[in-house]
Amino acid sequence: MDFQRRLTRVVNIGGVPLGGTYPVRVQTMTNLPTADIDGQVAQILRSVKAGAEYVRITTPTLADVEYLQQIKNRLSKGVPAFAGMTSASNGIIPLIADVHFSPKVAIAAAKVAAKVRINPGNFLRTTDNRQPITDNRSYLDQLHAIMRPLLGVCKEHGTALRIGTNHGSLSERILNQYGDTPEGMVQATLEAVRICQSENFHDIVVSLKSSNVKVMVEATRLLVQRMDQEGMDYPLHLGVTEAGEGEDGRLKSAIGIGSLLVDGIGDTIRVSLTEDPEFEIPVAFGILQASRARITRTEYISCPGCGRTTFKLQEAVKKVKEATAHLTGMKIAVMGCIVNGPGEMADADYGYVGAGPGKVHIYKGKNAVLKNVAEDQAVEKLLEIINYVDKS
Ligand code: SF4
Known part of the structure; x- marks a missing residue:
């Protein structure tokens, strides 16, 4: 909006x-x-x-x-x-x-x-x-x-x-x-x-x-x-x-x-x-x-995690934030599961969404552009997608 x-x-x-x-x-x-x-x-x-x-x-x-x-x-x-x-x-x-x-x-x-x-x-x-x-x-x-x-x-x-x-x-x-x-x-x-x-x-x-x-x-x-x-x-x-x-x-x-x-x-x-x-x-x-009245940095959207979370959510949020802190004006979501995550991350530009034990889907908007990425490579892949899209 x-x-x-x-x-x-x-x-x-x-x-x-x-x-x-x-x-x-x-x-x-x-x-x-x-x-x-x-x-x-x-x-x-x-x-x-x-x-x-x-x-x-x-x-x-x-x-x-x-x-x-x-x-x-x-x-x-x-x-x-x-x-x-x-x-x-x-x-x-x-x-x-x-x-x-x-x-x-x-x-x-x-x-x-x-x-x-x-x-x-x-x-x-x-x-x-x-x-x-x-x-x-x-x-x-x-x-x-x-x-x-x-x-x-x-x-x-x-x-x-x-x-x-x-x-x-x-x-x-x-x-x-x-x-x-x-x-x-x-x-x-x-x-x-x-x-x-x-x-x-x-x-x-x-x-x-x-x-x-x-x-x-x-x-x-x-x-x-x-x-x-x-x-x-x-x-x-x-x-x-x-x-x-x-x-x-x-x-x-x-x-x-x-x-x-x-x-x-x-x-x-x-x-x-x-x-x-x-x-x-x-x-x-x-x-x-x-309040989105003046955007000066990246906005992060993340769920609290629950029984459906299949990876270390708090650690993932920290890693994603550290890796993307230099970006401005973007909305990046980190969500615990693909059941509710994609729907709940609303208008995020990119998403890092738990897909199963140790697996992450990377989203661009509402589309999963990389699926079942190993958790230890997911932040890197997210950055690649952001850079790829930014350059394109
Ligand atoms: S998005 Fe999934 S993991 Fe996160 S709180 Fe909602 S149901 Fe639980």
Whole structure:
């Protein structure tokens, strides 16, 4: 089945385009104080080496914007091109300023960063968001007035803007009106997006994040529905906030981000782990691969094995993976028996299927092209078939 991705507009992020038919981009965020320039640069380089295409840095104050500039200067000669690195535009890794609150800081950051992230839930600090505001017009007028200069600077510097709403930081006004709901998250986001549109600013990326996977998925689906109704085609950034660490964090991220990717939603992802940023990257590429949103390596399909298995299945999977790890974009199946294996290996390009004790059939698509190959020669024969077909 072909992957149908929701078509979004292309937004330039420091020379590495996002959206449209560009690959779903992988990003991460550093976790050190912004003032730790050496530490930041080292983390960024490790993240780029792992495959990060954008790196976000927390920039809550004007002093942090200065540090961001210093980090950018340190990286201005370009980052080393690593094997498999598809990201950097002329070796320059786009830096994203994570601002959240302050319009003044956002304006300063927009002159330095490739993209600035603001949070509509806490961006308007000229009024106290903790006090209920019932006069929507007045609030929106204030928000508009405060966003206008930022959008002007973004236009002037070619800087993109992420309108990043978080479930945990909705304003009191939104909470009073819509409650702590996906609808509230959607409304808070759309208010800011409409202001950008009215200023003819369209270099926007949107995100709705929550540590609750169901809320994150439901809110993002709802946002896409509403954006489609309003003819908005802005790219989506996906992530589960505070996902945790280890297996828990990986599972939560895979479910939240993966559910949306298989819907065809999502243009950039960040796997948010309580670990150093470079460890997020392989997880992100794994999620993209598993959801078939971005294929960067061979996909393996293998059955668990059962009483019908007639050879050492686990060993065979390991051997096939080792022998074919250099291939990309292929689907290779290793199945325990010819009774169910060929049917269950679905759309695999090649198959290694147990045919009897110590015997393997090699499949190309749904056809057994070599039959009853001795198990100790089967991997070699599989490679021959792949090479033969590739050359033909
Ligand atoms: S494909 Fe065959 S060996 Fe594998 S689990 Fe199914 S029935 Fe068992």
